[in-house]
Amino acid sequence: MKTLGAEGAQSLARALERLPGIQTVEVLSGPSGIEEVNVLVSPQQSTGETISDVFATAAISLDSELDPSRVKVHTAPDMPAVRRRAGARSRLASLALTHGEKDFVANVSLTRAEETLVGEHHSGRGSSPEHRSVAEATLEAASPLLRSHLEVTDVDVITVGATQIAVVLLAKGDDTLVGSALVRVDEHDAIARSTLDALNRLIDDAVPAA
Numbered sequence: 001m002k003t004l005g006a007e008g009a010q011s012l013a014r015a016l017e018r019l020p021g022i023q024t025v026e027v028l029s030g031p032s033g034i035e036e037v038n039v040l041v042s043p044q045q046s047t048g049e050t051i052s053d054v055f056a057t058a059a060i061s062l063d064s065e066l067d068p069s070r071v072k073v074h075t076a077p078d079m080p081a082v083r084r085r086a087g088a089r090s091r092l093a094s095l096a097l098t099h100g101e102k103d104f105v106a107n108v109s110l111t112r113a114e115e116t117l118v119g120e121h122h123s124g125r126g127s128s129p130e131h132r133s134v135a136e137a138t139l140e141a142a143s144p145l146l147r148s149h150l151e152v153t154d155v156d157v158i159t160v161g162a163t164q165i166a167v168v169l170l171a172k173g174d175d176t177l178v179g180s181a182l183v184r185v186d187e188h189d190a191i192a193r194s195t196l197d198a199l200n201r202l203i204d205d206a207v208p209a210a
Contacts, residue, residue, distance in 0.1 A: 004109075009034075010096035010107040010118075012061045012074055016055055017094040017109065019053045020046030020139055025094040031101060034066060036184050040074045047073045072121070073187050074083050090117075090150045092192050104130045106137040108192055112203075116126060118142045134188050135168050138195040145203045152195075157187050166190035170198050177202070 004068040007027040016025040016039065026038040037058070041050050052075050057068040093116070096107040104125055110117045119141030123133035135152045153176070154169040164183035168191060170175055179198025 006061075006070065009098050010094075010109075011098040012037075012058060013094035013107070014109060015057050015061045016054060019050070019057060021050060024092050024185070024189065026185060027094070027096045028099065029097070034062070034070055035099070037066070037071045038074060038189070039072070040076050040185055040189075043075055043077070046077075047075070057198040076184070089200055090145065090196060092138075092189075092196055095188060095192055097130075097134075097188055104133055106130070106133040106188075108134070108137040108141045110138070110141045110196070112145065119143070119145060128155075131157070131187065131191050134191045135195045138192045139170070139199070142196070142199050142203060146199070148176070148202065150199075150202075155191060157183065157190070164190070166194040168194045168198055170195070172202075 009027045013025045013027040015028070016022065018035070021041050021044070022039050023042060024040040027034065028036040037054065039054060041047070051071060054071055055066055090110050090112040092108070093111045094109040098105040102125060104123050106121050108119045119137040119139065121133045121136040121140060123129040132152060132155050135155050139150060139152060151171045152168065153171045154207060157164055157166050166181050166183060166187060168179045177198040179194040179196065181190045181193035181197055
């Protein structure tokens with residue numbers, strides 16, 4: 001397995017996010033190469049077919065075989081359709097997280113209609129700086145869609161009963177925006193989603209409907 005830097009992990013994540021039936025991809029890499037690949041698939045997607053597609057795509061992108069034990073497929077809940085205002089909403093497409101010996105890089109890819117937006121943030125190692133880095137990268141990716149300057153003020157993962165919830169606070173001047181998301185894949189994925197949850201109302205207001 002060849003060693004991946006942040007650019008290689010992001011490239012693999014972007015290749016995997018284009019596979020049919022996949023809603024979100026997360027690639028974690030470290031000094032020795034790929035540590036874990038998480039994919040969130042639609043309820044109708046076959047897990048076996050998804051794993052085969054991931055192996056084939058990774059073989060091309062990495063020029064070597066991916067360890068099967070490092071691939072985890074998660075099925076998204078079958079949620080009822082909700083009517084929204086006209087226009088596409090921004091959604092999380094992929095995360096590429098790179099762990100160095102002393103540093104951490106978060107690459108986030110968002111999609112809105114046919115547009116792809118990417119953000120990157122570097123931090124030190126550790127739970128708190130890594131969580132904040134994911135939120136910062138998500139905010140950077142969404143920044144072209146925003147009219148106002150925002151800052152990440154707090155990031156936390158809380159437990160309510162048996163459920164973990166990621167909560168992100170963003171500052172917009174004197175106002176505070178709050179976003180939340182259930183932890184379904186892992187904490188990094190939920191933090192990116194909670195940041196986007198806080199941002200989507202502003203994005204919908206800032207960008208005219210198609």
